[in-house]
Amino acid sequence: MNSKKADRRGFLKGSAALAGLAVGAIPFANGKALAGVAPDEPNGKKLGVTPDEPNIEQLEYGGRSAYETGVYRVHSPGALALVGLRNLTPLQDSMGVITPASLHFLVNRELDLPNINPREHKLIIHGMVDRPLIFTMEELKRLPSVSRVHFVECTGNSGLYHYRQHVMDQKAGRTDQHVITSVHGRLSCSEWTGVSLSLLLKEAGVQKGASWLVSEGGDTERHVKSLPLAKGLDDVMVAYGQNGEALRREQGYPIRLLVPGFQGVNNVKFLRSIKLVDKPYYLQSEISAYTDLHPDGKAKWYEYQVGPKSLITFPSDPHKLPGRGFYEISGIAWSGRGAISRVEVSTDGGRTWKDAQLQTPVFRKAFTRFLLGWNWDGAETQIMSRCTNEYGDIQPTIMELAKLWGDDRTPPISAEKIVSLWETAQMSTYLNNPIQVWKVSQDGGIQDATYSTLKFYDFHL
Amino acid sequence: MRPTALSNSTISICDFLLPVMVLWACSAAMAQSPTYKVGRTPTEAELREWDQVVGSDGKELPPGSGTAKEGAKIYAGKCAVCHGKNGEGVPPFKALVGGTGTLDTPTPKITVGSYTPFATTIWDFVNRAMPRYAERTLSPDEVYALTAFILYKNDIIKETDVLDKKSLMEVQMPNRNGFYPVPPQSAPDKDRSWFPYWNQAKPAAKPAAK
Numbered sequence: 001m002n003s004k005k006a007d008r009r010g011f012l013k014g015s016a017a018l019a020g021l022a023v024g025a026i027p028f029a030n031g032k033a034l035a036g037v038a039p040d041e042p043n044g045k046k047l048g049v050t051p052d053e054p055n056i057e058q059l060e061y062g063g064r065s066a067y068e069t070g071v072y073r074v075h076s077p078g079a080l081a082l083v084g085l086r087n088l089t090p091l092q093d094s095m096g097v098i099t100p101a102s103l104h105f106l107v108n109r110e111l112d113l114p115n116i117n118p119r120e121h122k123l124i125i126h127g128m129v130d131r132p133l134i135f136t137m138e139e140l141k142r143l144p145s146v147s148r149v150h151f152v153e154c155t156g157n158s159g160l161y162h163y164r165q166h167v168m169d170q171k172a173g174r175t176d177q178h179v180i181t182s183v184h185g186r187l188s189c190s191e192w193t194g195v196s197l198s199l200l201l202k203e204a205g206v207q208k209g210a211s212w213l214v215s216e217g218g219d220t221e222r223h224v225k226s227l228p229l230a231k232g233l234d235d236v237m238v239a240y241g242q243n244g245e246a247l248r249r250e251q252g253y254p255i256r257l258l259v260p261g262f263q264g265v266n267n268v269k270f271l272r273s274i275k276l277v278d279k280p281y282y283l284q285s286e287i288s289a290y291t292d293l294h295p296d297g298k299a300k301w302y303e304y305q306v307g308p309k310s311l312i313t314f315p316s317d318p319h320k321l322p323g324r325g326f327y328e329i330s331g332i333a334w335s336g337r338g339a340i341s342r343v344e345v346s347t348d349g350g351r352t353w354k355d356a357q358l359q360t361p362v363f364r365k366a367f368t369r370f371l372l373g374w375n376w377d378g379a380e381t382q383i384m385s386r387c388t389n390e391y392g393d394i395q396p397t398i399m400e401l402a403k404l405w406g407d408d409r410t411p412p413i414s415a416e417k418i419v420s421l422w423e424t425a426q427m428s429t430y431l432n433n434p435i436q437v438w439k440v441s442q443d444g445g446i447q448d449a450t451y452s453t454l455k456f457y458d459f460h461l
Numbered sequence: 462m463r464p465t466a467l468s469n470s471t472i473s474i475c476d477f478l479l480p481v482m483v484l485w486a487c488s489a490a491m492a493q494s495p496t497y498k499v500g501r502t503p504t505e506a507e508l509r510e511w512d513q514v515v516g517s518d519g520k521e522l523p524p525g526s527g528t529a530k531e532g533a534k535i536y537a538g539k540c541a542v543c544h545g546k547n548g549e550g551v552p553p554f555k556a557l558v559g560g561t562g563t564l565d566t567p568t569p570k571i572t573v574g575s576y577t578p579f580a581t582t583i584w585d586f587v588n589r590a591m592p593r594y595a596e597r598t599l600s601p602d603e604v605y606a607l608t609a610f611i612l613y614k615n616d617i618i619k620e621t622d623v624l625d626k627k628s629l630m631e632v633q634m635p636n637r638n639g640f641y642p643v644p645p646q647s648a649p650d651k652d653r654s655w656f657p658y659w660n661q662a663k664p665a666a667k668p669a670a671k
Contacts, residue, residue: 083553110593124503124511133500134507142499203495216514221590222597224514273511280643281516282579284586288555291640297565299576302643426568 073103074181076165084109085250088185091311092178092318094332097149097359097367099188101242106250107154107186107264109285110220114270118254121218123200123238127275130205137240137254140195146237147193148260149366151334153306154186155263155290158436159429160422162186163451179448180316184436189334189367192258193241198233201276206233210276214283215257218270225266226280227259231304235260235365238271261336261365262304263431265290292428296410306336307433308395310343310370310387321444324378329356332367333387339363342388343370349382350397350437356385376440382449384437398434398450423454515585519630522584526625527606529613535603536610539592548574548614558614561635574615578640580632584608605629 071093076086085108089099118137126132156162166182206229213232217223227236239258240247247253252269259266265285280286280302291301310333315321329347333340339362344353356370370385386395396404402415402422409418421427439449503511515521537546543554550556550572560570577583588604590596599607609624612632622628 124507125500126503126508126512131495132503132508134503135500139499143497199497203497203500205495214514214516220596221593222514224589273514275512275514277516279517281514281585282582283514283516284577284582284590287577287582288573293564293569293571294641295565297569298639298641299564300641 071103073105074176074185076182083111085111085113086186087250088181089188090181091185091187091313091332092180092316094313095330095369097189097332097363097369098243099190101190101245101248101251104152104188104190104242104248104251105154105186108219108250109223112220113250114219115249116218116254116270121254121272123255123271124273125200125204125276126273127214127277128207128210129201129276130207131203133200133204135200140238140240140255143195143199145193146196147191147241148235148237149189149191149363150258150260151187151189151306151365151367152258152264152267153334155265155430157186157264158184158309158432158434160432160451160454160456161425161429163448163454164425164456167456178316178318179436179451180311180313180318183448183451184311186264189332190242191244192237192239193244194237194239194255194258197236197238197257197274200238200274201232204276206276209278212277212280214273214275214277214281215268215271216273216275217252217256217268218272223268223285224281224283225268225285226277226283226302227257227262227266228302228304229276231259231262232274261306263290263306266304290430292430294410295413298410303431304336306334307431308335308340308387308389308393309333309433310340310385310395311436312345312383312385312438315383315440315446316438317446317448319446321376321440321446323444324376327374327376329372329374329383329385331356331370331385333358333370333385334365334367335387335389335393336365337393338365338390340368340387341390343368343385344387345370345372345383345385347374347376347381347383350384353386378442380442381440382437383440384435386435395433395435398453401432401434419454423456425456513589515581515588517579517581519581519626522581522626522629523601524626525601525605526623527602527604527609528623529606529609529618529620531602532606532608532610532613535599535607539595540607543593548572548611557611561615564636564639572615573611574617574635576636576639578634578637580608580612580629580634583611584629 071090073087073089076088085106087106089103089105121137123135123140124132125135162183163179166177166179169177169182211229212226213229214224214226237258237260238255240255242248242251247256252267252271255271256269257267257271257274286301291299292303293299310331312329312331314330315327321327329345331343331345333343340358343356343358345356346353354372356372359369359371362368368387370387374383388394399415399419402418406413406415406418418427422429434450437449439447441447512521543551544557545551548556548558556570556572558572558574560572560575562575563570564575573583584604587607588597588599588601591599605624608629609618609622612618612624613620613622615635617632617634618624624632
């Protein structure tokens with residue numbers, strides 16, 4: 001391996017030397033030509049373009065400009081950091097609909113990541129099947145493949161818990177936290193490549209009576225999750241690729257389950273086993289969390305889909321508008337079922353709404369980028385977006401969401417009561433999809449105006 | 462061309478392909494002969510090694526037994542640091558004990574004892590995922606003993622009760638009937654039962670967050 005590398009570099013050196021002789025001078029030779037270009041040159045190694053540059057090997061896998069290192073996955077601090085890895089996608093810098101694999105969010109229920117050798121990794125399909133099967137990675141890759149664009153969103157994303165944590169972090173002096181990441185950043189979208197789970201199940205032969213599947217990961221705690229077989233036969237994928245390359249280690253290398261439109265916890269990483277069964281397995285990962293206790297003392301569980309959701313990513317709270325004039329409002333919309341069919345944007349606090357342009361193609365259960373030109377007159381205002389999916393489901397305001405929650409309770413309770421339960425942290429806030437309102441101040445600063453309308457007066461965790 | 466490869470394409474293409482996709486998914490469920498013959502039959506040993514997730518039927522439970530008394534010693538050494546001396550929990554680590562009878566009050570206390578509907582759930586998680594940083598180092602006897610200890614601390618079994626595959630399945634957790642029925646299954650994309658808060662009402666002209 002090393003000698004091969006050395007040979008290649010030797011070859012490059014030779015050919016570059018010839019090229020240098022021919023042209024007379026290489027503009028960036030020895031990195032000197034870059035000097036003086038940027039007096040405010042950022043920290044970090046300079047990346048050379050000639051074989052003499054000591055960092056030439058970085059070109060073998062590429063690196064980003066040292067001027068772009070301000071875009072990174074913030075590590076979520078606070079109590080949850082003790083029980084798992086939390087790195088959040090910087091949505092404020094997002095473009096288009098694809099999240100770079102290196103910026104895909106990470107929410108693990110453990111503090112370490114396995115480093116799995118793909119030659120040793122196997123996937124077993126067993127339980128209520130005619131033919132239990134075991135696949136090596138090589139065998140999985142021999143099978144017909146699919147590539148599709150899908151978002152993955154943590155179950156608790158946009159939840160009030162995270163806003164509460166955000167306020168605590170700010171009180172503790174964390175200045176690198178913003179609502180768009182600390183509240184909404186458990187959210188990413190990639191092109192995933194892999195094998196349709198339905199194909200694997202067909203190879204194994206689904207037995208009559210099978211109605212659920214239990215998938216298990218090879219991470220430290222062997223994360224497990226029950227999933228309805230109807231979904232498994234629909235559009236679930238055993239993914240080994242992400243954005244044109246192998247999965248990142250923290251995304252479940254070498255394979256993960258990809259469950260489009262369903263809560264993130266279902267997308268089992270480091271996938272090692274899929275067992276077909278006739279009922280959910282009532283596992284710790286679907287009971288100790290991801291359930292919803294109602295006032296009558298009974299809880300709802302096994303709720304899966306992500307509601308219709310949208311978010312203006314520019315401008316958002318890390319940004320500051322330098323002055324009045326033209327800006328392009330840019331954001332993302334997504335829904336756990338169907339495609340996004342419409343995104344409306346208001347720049348006057350919700351009095352009037354305009355249809356934003358949707359970037360095409362529009363993928364189902366994936367980010368849809370929306371764009372709208374806006375001339376800011378310099379006055380204080382509120383901007384927000386709301387989306388509709390192809391089934392007519394509309395993203396609610398936070399008060400409309402409180403009413404939906406209240407109507408769903410047993411017995412039903414008022415929206416005001418729901419808000420007070422949110423405010424006192426007496427209610428789980430999974431599946432939150434309220435309209436995110438950004439307040440634009442006269443100085444161009446942007447602030448959250450959705451979560452901050454609630455009165456959190458109890459900051460214990 | 463495989464329909465799934467296109468199912469993520471533009472809206473108009475998807476509208477056209479949806480019936481094809483549904484048909485294809487149905488045929489995948491019914492046609493039971495392998496097409497590609499890739500992959501092999503696992504050995505009995507492999508099946509045993511890969512089949513350790515324990516469901517509420519307890520079919521996967523291994524032989525072994527333990528009592529709360531035995532579990533207390535293991536607990537003190539391997540669990541108390543995060544879950545507290547008596548299972549009260551050291552936040553953010555979970556409380557294991559207490560809270561029974563509080564779930565329908567204004568201040569519900571969700572713990573392993575008050576909330577978990579099946580004893581298998583506890584056995585399975587301790588066996589696969591505990592203790593942190595030394596996962597899957599406990600013997601089946603130790604897992605039975607620790608499960609017995611947690612149940613004993615919640616007044617669900619007696620300190621001297623022997624917990625094994627049979628007696629564990631007879632344990633009645635206090636919150637056994639504390640959950641709504643699992644939502645029915647049908648085609649996930651069309652079904653509204655997979656998400657509780659679909660909002661089809663005409664949105665208010667002016668969001669309340671103003």
